[in-house]
Amino acid sequence: MAKVLQELNKELMGKAIVKFVDYWKYGYLASQFEFEVIPTQFFYDKNGNLYKTHQGEISKSEALNIFKEMGYDF
Numbered sequence: 001m002a003k004v005l006q007e008l009n010k011e012l013m014g015k016a017i018v019k020f021v022d023y024w025k026y027g028y029l030a031s032q033f034e035f036e037v038i039p040t041q042f043f044y045d046k047n048g049n050l051y052k053t054h055q056g057e058i059s060k061s062e063a064l065n066i067f068k069e070m071g072y073d074f
Helices: 002-011 060-069
Strands: 040-044 050-055
Touching: 002 060, 040 060, 050 060
Parallel strands: none
Antiparallel strands: 040 050
């Protein structure tokens, strides 16, 4: 998952914010979110509202499709 998220962060720089929190290294940060599965992805809109949560691994194309659902056109 880290590789996919790093690629998305690089490609979408200036268009969307993509962050990765390693639960095993930064559990105190991850504890701020409610989730049951690792990995879990949280998609927030431009106003900071939670749009969608995805549990399990996600491909780059699946993540881009969620951004498109949210109205982003990259």
